[in-house]
Amino acid sequence: MNYIMYLIKQAWQSLTKTPGFIVSVVTTMGFTLGALLCVLTLAYVMLMKPLPYPEQEKLYRVVQSQIMQNGQVDNNLFTYPGLIHFYKNQTHFSEAALIHYDDNILTSLPKQPSLKMGYVTPKWFSLLDIPMARGRQFEQTEQLDSHNPVAVISFDTWQNEFNGDEDILSQKIAFSGVSFSIVGVISDTFIEPEIEQRGLKTQVWLPWDYNLDTSAKESWGNIIPLAAFVGKLNSQQSIKQIEQEITPAENQIWRDNVGGVTFLNDWTLQMKLHSFNSLVLGGSHQVIYFLLAGVFGLVIIASANIANLFISRIAQQQHSLAIRAAMGANSKQLFNALLVESGILMLLSICIALVIAVCGFYILQHYLSDVLPRVAELRLNRFSFLSAIIIVMSLAYFFAKVSAKTIKYKTLNLTLQSSGKGNSAQVPKKTRQVLVITQVAIAATLIFVNANLFKHALDSLNEDAGFETHNLSYLNLVYSGMNWPEYDAFSPIMTDIKAQIISRPEVEMISHSSSPLSRFWQWPINDLVRKERYTIFIKSIADDYFELLGQPLIDGENFSTADIKDGNNVWIINEALANHLSPNASAVGINVNPGNDQVYSIKGVVKNIKQPNQIDQPFRVYGPSDLSQRSLLIKFKSNQALSREQLVEVIQQSHKSMVIEKYESLSQTQDAGLFTQKATAITTAVLASLTFLLASLGLYGVMSYSTQIRRFEIGTRLAIGAKRKTLILMIIKDNSQSVLIGLVFSILIMLGLVISFNNQLERYVNWQLLPTVILTFSLIVLITLIACYLPLRNLINRSVIHALRAGH
Incomplete structure (x- = not known):
């Protein structure tokens, strides 16, 4: 010691x-x-x-896929009655739960915040062994079809919305006209499984019975997004055997209930089991x-x-x-x-x-x-x-x-x-060469990869979206009562709300339309005119939508007042669909029969738009909206805006049962959607710069050392008349072989990456990589030249005797 x-x-x-x-x-x-x-x-x-989670290796989510006639998967979602049928009749899971994710408005608070909801059956809590900070979990009294209005809230919701009130279990919260008693607060140590969406943090849990209106619960033909069956597997059979056993039964019950839907002829269901671990990890x-x-x-x-x-x-x-x-x-x-x-x-x-x-x-x-x-x-x-x-x-x-x-x-x-x-x-010459080769190979590879990722991320950030977002906000309203009125009853309500908002001095223009960044509804159609099937993405808009967004009409004309008022069967389509329907002529005037006994006439063609993270250009269709639509696009005057609280006040003056489901700035929404590209750009830029810096220091150190041990030789050459240029070229030549070998190794590494990850790198590998390759190799050559010259400069720019003395 x-x-x-x-x-x-x-x-x-x-x-x-x-x-x-x-x-x-x-x-x-x-x-x-x-x-x-x-x-x-x-x-x-x-x-x-x-x-x-306890016995996490036994936790699975069952996914139902609808397979089209051509064998392609149309979606991976349950229908509501199909989900309930499977939940009640399955035999392979010892414990099972239903979970449906959604947003809802907390109408019992003045700010009326939109919260992330989880509608669950009681076993959801025991499957995950969810710890409680206050109160209890859901029990059998909250089982399916019990309609017991209770709620469990997250720890963050307790702190943020109720200021950590110690008397929280005596309070009630209201959603969609129903008052729920808070019976529990989940501990802040709970880590929610990311089986549906990464980063999702549910703020309120309600019993499953309160998740959808009655009409949707009876439809075997419509899918239900963000709903899942999860359970703890208790079977000696393999996953494949279970899938083969449950698929025919579920497919048959589905076929029995959708047999009258012509569009779904020859479609089938397929049941798959996915472990929680695979769902959470995904392709990460x-x-x-x-x-x-x-x-x-x-x-x-x-x-x-x-x-x-x-x-x-x-x-x-x-x-x-x-x-x-x-x-x-x-x-x-x-x-x-x-x-x-x-x-x-x-x-x-x-x-x-x-x-x-x-x-x-x-x-x-x-x-x-x-x-x-x-x-x-x-x-x-x-x-x-x-x-x-x-x-x-x-x-x-x-x-x-x-x-x-x-x-x-x-x-x-x-x-x-x-x-x-x-x-x-x-240091032996061979050791110095290995150091140079290793640094050059790794540095060139890392600089190339990061520079290429940076370029792609920057291209995505700078790519024209095809529409304006500045000073624009999207507002979507929902009815907070328990029994929704007929759809047409929203027309006078929305007309009045629209008038109230446009009267505000901050507002320049308003359109009865939804956001270009919000969801386009997916519609698989069977085009009977062209005898083909494809999927379109549709959105309802007003006649001032394109003007508000600055999205240019490139062919045909916009919707007329009559189109909006009468709900005429006319469409405006994007360039991608126009080129598909009529590649060599104008698509305006073409009639499309999507297979629902109606014919739609194409009235105009607009420029394609690009939503964040969009790779391929989908077929987009715009139809005329009606006055009952609850979405509005608001354009504010320069440097003006309305807060959520101000809008709540405006809407409450018009109709107290209408609440804000979503209110967001288009610019902020677009920036949030591009966050991955921004993070990639920043990360790759930092990594490339750090790699360049470390490689520069490393090469300079090795080459400086190589030059120092040759001082006497350099001094002797200077003494017998060697020119500065000759000595510089000599040092560069001595190191160029190691640098060249390092570059060759870097090329081999990059080729290995391309071959090993061909599917993932396919969209990155093209002739546009050549400038990046040239830039990378140029940087390495520049580092080498500087690293060769700077140490030598101290010797050749001073008297010969200095080099001879130092090297002796």
């Missing part, structure tokens, strides 16, 4: 004499290892850590693999740079090492001293790394929760600390070993006798 303490004390005293060395190593490795620990912990949580394992590859690349570059610093330090310590050897220290003891030094530096680095990792967790949780799964579970854990220990031990040993390799123990005596002149340790 005393010997170890002695080594630590000696190592620290030695290190404190070179504070610049300490700062360089600790800073570089601290930030690099922080990124590594953050990504490793993320990989552990995503790929290895069990879900935080590919993202984590790329992150791991990127951060390991940075670690390798940083380690090469630090190894070079250790080697340089050993060259400077030859005299002190010789003294130790003369006093009896053998090679093992010298190695132990170096190991303690590197160990101290790595311990300091890992302390910084842990702080950086925690900061990384915060960024991921606050900005990427809707992109990456399970980020809410990120925190320093046993895996993090075990990884930190392994990293510290491995890197400390690696740097000590690299340093020890440069020590020629048998020549240390000569070093002492000659006072250290001319006998400094030298």
Whole structure:
């Protein structure tokens, strides 16, 4: 123990004499290892850590798919009666629950906030072992068809909407005209399973019975979005056997109930079981693999740079090492001293790394929760600390070993006798070449990949959406009463609300239309005129919609007042559908029979629009809206707006039963939709810059060292008349082979990535990559030229005697 303490004390005293060395190593490795620990912990949580639910390996979601005649999947959603039938008749799950996600308006609070809802049956709570902060979970009294109006709220809802009121269990909340007694508050430790949407945090849970109106519950032909069957599997059969058993039964009951729907002739159902783990992870394992590859690349570059610093330090310590050897220290003891030094530096680095990792967790949780799964579970854990220990031990040993390799123990005596002149340790040329090749190969690959991802993200951000969003907001209203009036009854209500809003001085224009960023309703149609089937995406709009958005009409004409008033069967379609229906002529005037006994005439063609994250251009159709539609587009005057509270007041003056379901700025909605691209652009730009910086430092260090050990040779050449240009070309030529080999390796790595991940990278691989390749290689060549020239500059720009003395 005393010997170890002695080594630590000696190592620290030695290190404190070179504070610049300490700062360089600790800073570089601290930030690099922080990124590594953050990504490793993320990989552990995503790929290895069990879900935080009892018997999580038995938890499954059953998905029902509707298969069209051509064998393609039309959707992966249950019909409402089909879901209830399966729930009541299944035999393979010991416990089962229904969950339906939706939004609803909390009308019992003055602000009338829109909350994320979960309509569930009681077993949802026991399946997930949901902890409670107050009160109870749902019980048998809230079972299917019990209609018991109670509610369980999340911890955040309790704090944010009710200010943490200790008397919360005596309060009631109102949704859609129904008053619910709060019976429980879920603990803030509960982590909700992301089986439907990443980052979704349900704010209120209500009994299943309150999720849909009666008419929708009877339809076997309509699907119900955001509804799911989940359960704990209790069967000795394989998943495939269960699917083969339940599919025919469910398909038959569905066919018996939709036999009269011509459109669904020859359609079939298919039942699939998906584990919770597969649903939560989705395709994110590919993202984590790329992150791991990127951060390991940075670690390798940083380690090469630090190894070079250790080697340089050993060259400077030859005299002190010789003294130790003369006093009896053998090679093992010298190695132990170096190991303690590197160990101290790595311990300091890992302390910084842990702080950086925690900061990384915060960024991921606050900005990427809707992109990456399970980020809410990120925190320093046993895996993090075990990884930190392994990293510290491995890197400390690696740097000590690299340093020890440069020590020629048998020549240390000569070093002492000659006072250290001319006998400094030298790194073998082969080692220097390997360092250069490794840094160039990894740096070129990382710069290329990140530059390419950055370019694609930037292209998406800068791509013209085809419509304006500035000063525009979308408002959607719902009826808060229990029994909805007939649809036509909304016409005078909406007309009055529209008049009240347009009378506000902040408002410039208003359109009875929905947002271009909101959902277009999917409509699979059977075009009887062209004898083909395809899917269109339809939206109802007013005649001032295109003017408000600045979306140009490129053929035909807009809806007339009569079209809006009478609800005429006319469509305005986008370019994509127009080119499909009539590739060589105008599509205006074409009549389309979608298979519902009605004919629609195409009146105009508008420019395509692009919604955030849209890859392909769908067939979009615009039909005339009616005055009963509850969606409005509001254009405000410059630097003007209305808050949600102000709008609530305006609407309440007109009709107290109408409440705001959604009120959002189009610009903010579009920015939120492009968040992934923004995050990608920022992340890749930072990684590319960091890679470039580390590679520059590393190459400069290796090439500077190579130049320094050739000082005498360079001085001699200068003395006999060698020109500066000749010497520069000589140094460049000596290093160019290693750089060229590194570039070749980087090309092989990139080809390997393309071959291994062809499906995922298909949309990135094209001739447009050539400028990125040229840019990447140009950056590497630039780094090399600078790294070759700068160390040489100090020798060739000074007197010859300086180089001869320094090199002797």
